[in-house]
Amino acid sequence: MDFKVLLKRTSKKRLMQNLAEWGKRPEPENGIPKFFNKIPKESEPLRLKLREERSFCSSWMLLEQGACGILDILACSFLDDLLELRDEELSKELQEQNWFSAPSALRIYGHYLNLDRDHNGMLSKSELARYGTGTLTKPFLDRVFQTCLTYGGEMDYKTYLDLVLALENRSEPQALAYIFNILDLKNCGYLDAFTLNYFFRAIQDQMKQHGAEPVSFQDVKDELFDMVRPKDPETITLADLLACGQGDTFVSILIEFHGFWAYEN
Secondary structure (H helix, E strand, O other), rough: OOHHHHHHHHOOOHHHHHHHHOOOOOOOOHHOOHHHHHHHHHHHHHHHHHHOOHHHHHHHHHHHHHOOOOOHHHHOOHHHHHHHHHOOOHHHHHHHHHOOOOOHHHHHHHHHHHHHHOOOOOOHHHHHHEEEEEEEEOHHHHHHHHHOOHHHHHEEHHHHHHHHHHOOOOOOHHHHHHHHHOOOOOOOEEHHHHHHHHHHHHHHHHHHOOOOHHHHHHHHHHHHHHOOOOOOOEEEEEEEEEEEHHHHHHHHHHHHHHHHHHHOO
16 A cells, blocks of 8 residues: 555544554565655755665654554644645645655755764764754753764764654653653753753853843742642652643753743743
8 A cells, every 4th residue: 555545545543444554564675665756856866865864764664664553643643744645735835844744854854964064974962063043052962962872972863863853843742751851860750950950051151152141040940840830849750841731841941042042032
């Protein structure tokens, strides 16, 4: 069954049956889904580069290998994204916002190639620091390289893809769990005032660099705890973060200057 045919189905019950059949399919040649054949001819050099990166297809390979449970798929928000691809007239702008579309895949991998300044196929900490607006803090980047799988101190595309998926979907429970693990400086399952201060000091430093008066950590700490309202008034757990409904704002304040600035203004 072709993936495009699968998405043409309108019934979620039928889709579940199709996914079961889809999961039994043998792995596609070179681990690359058929949608790569739809990439424009002018993008051929990039398409060839993508074929060299099997990890590029990690999200798709979950479906190809039957590694993602059908009930998990039906319960996840990405099912709507899958169904959206049924629309053959979907604009390029909307396709780029859809994690499973070819334009989105090209966008993400194109960013990875642009970050890779020495063209060795891996990202160093300094190269990753240019991600997005370039304002992810040094303590956060340090922790990313401490907690995530790296090779000789550099990050491969699969690890980068996991990080981007979390950063672009910060309100999702799985993304918050991923980022919380990075923020959990003591590996104790909670964030306390010491940990929050450790990360927020870098935000204060960036404020100074931009000529702004640094915000008092005590004030920010009080706001963060008021935002989350944890069961223990001295610590914040992942469960607290998920329950408060503002986990994306919470982590953005701690890891990215532009995230903090957007909250302040």
